[in-house]
């Protein structure tokens with residue numbers, strides 16, 4: 001008999017019909033003999049709706065109070081599922097994060113899980129119950145409700161699986177696995193049988209929202225077997241694994257990730273003296289703004305241009321900090337651009353292949369897409385381009401790296 005943690009996302013519990021379907025599925029698994037801990041998201045759209053309500057009261061969202069509001073979405077779905085299971089004759093009990101005691105730090109809206117008290121869950125499992133836990137939420141040491149950041153139910157699932165030393169953590173969603181890229185953007189995207197933690201972590205960090213970044217970090221750290229599956233279609237899904245299998249025909253790149261979440265800032269005509277990068281980025285980091293990509297141009301006339309990207313949400317703040325730095329340094333001008341996108345190719349296969357970046361640049365050049373910034377690491381290459389070319393770029397790269405699924409036979 002195995003212990004399995006199953007997490008169902010927002011669309012999978014988006015209506016009463018869906019919740020009933022999940023209950024049927026859980027009942028079937030339970031009757032097959034496994035111990036089950038179920039983690040649920042709020043109904044799809046509910047968390048957004050709650051945030052909108054809060055914004056109607058104040059545009060200065062108070063992080064602690066926002067957590068009290070947004071955590072309610074999951075409290076509804078867990079009770080509904082527990083009731084649907086009990087109705088089917090399956091003993092079940094639901095718990096909020098506070099009731100399990102998923103202890104987090106006090107960073108409201110982006111809290112980290114510190115510890116999970118597994119006693120209550122183990123006792124219920126022993127008593128033959130299915131335990132249904134609210135995803136996305138926890139409690140800090142002072143008893144305040146906290147939440148784990150958008151998409152955080154994935155992390156609740158993996159953290160519970162780690163704490164309970166479950167045999168597998170299954171993430172059920174509206175796609176049947178992890179794809180070479182978002183199948184909503186590239187219809188020819190292919191499901192991957194397996195992907196390594198390292199690659200999945202890059203994909204998630206670079207914008208693939210199929211799994212929350214922290215859930216992948218957690219799974220890697222605690223060695224939790226993790227699988228992404230479709231909630232209502234049978235299939236093997238995608239296994240996230242530790243090893244890069246030698247025997248498998250290793251593709252050069254495994255996937256393409258992208259995001260529209262960044263904005264670009266450029267300070268032009270800065271005197272090119274030692275310490276210039278620090279003078280520009282010091283005040284940005286002092287304002288708690290995280291910088292992603294950075295480019296400094298070659299200087300001419302003893303001045304240089306310096307460009308970096310930040311998250312969209314921090315763009316206005318970064319712009320005002322940079323404008324004041326520009327005045328102090330006597331820079332020529334500050335330019336901002338919010339209409340950019342970042343596209344990244346990811347794959348452990350890059351380690352053993354030269355020329356991957358140039359193949360990427362060639363594919364983009366063929367579509368006349370201008371590259372504004374580049375950054376690389378051992379297993380990824382990212383470029384910043386104009387936002388309007390994003391989908392074209394992703395499709396072109398998907399084809400150039402031979403990731404397209406074979407054309408479907410007409411039925």
Ligand code: ADP
Pocket residue numbers: 008009010011012041151172173174175177178179180181182183184207208209210211255
């Ligand atoms: P849930 O509500 O179940 O947590 P999400 O919307 O968070 O679901 O994640 C599933 C979605 O992730 C899919 O519908 C898909 O559009 C998107 N997605 C982005 N990149 C990928 C990828 N590489 N593979 C699969 N799905 C992806």
Ligand code: ASP
Pocket residue numbers: 009010041042047048073135136149150151152153154
């Ligand atoms: N309901 C939360 C969100 O929409 C958490 C989750 O679904 O994972 O972000």
Ligand code: MG
Pocket residue numbers: 009151154209210211212
């Ligand atoms: Mg999600």
